[in-house]
Amino acid sequence: MITLTRLNGKEFIINALNIETIESFPDTAILLTNGRRYVVRESAEVVYQRTISFYKEVNLLGRLPAGGVNNEE
Template identity: 40%
Template sequence: MIVVTRLNNSQFAINPDLIERIHANPDTTLVMVDGAKYIITESMTEVIDKIAHYRARVIALTHEISQSVPSVGGRPLGLVSPIDTHSTQDTVNDEDNGVTSIGPRKL
């Protein structure tokens, strides 16, 4: 979330992923994907910088978290790897680790 300021000087946080457009004519207006519009005091450049910093922070936190991910049964927890499309197995049960992997259906 980024924090922006309304014309009455009240601040609010908004999800930058839901901003569709930013207009600066003369007031900066955020147009959201659902059509809602917010007129704010920050300039377009300031909003773009806030969004860039927000996204950089998300990436940095993701990297930081991935460095300290715990492991289960000797395997690190993390992102799921892509399904092997050449496999003919529906599921693989790994009872030792309590993991069930789902693969493509048998034809």
């Protein structure tokens, strides 16, 4: 779960596992897998970084070498 801020300044918590897309135009819009859309104050980069941190916290995203691809076979 990640904490974000609506345009009216109210914080809310969203399940990062349900994020399908993040777009900026100029406000950041998050589309969930259930079709709901949220517009937030945070930039797309901030939402992305919080999502990655959440994935690491719950061990859904292992450590990858620089470049993001595991070349070991």
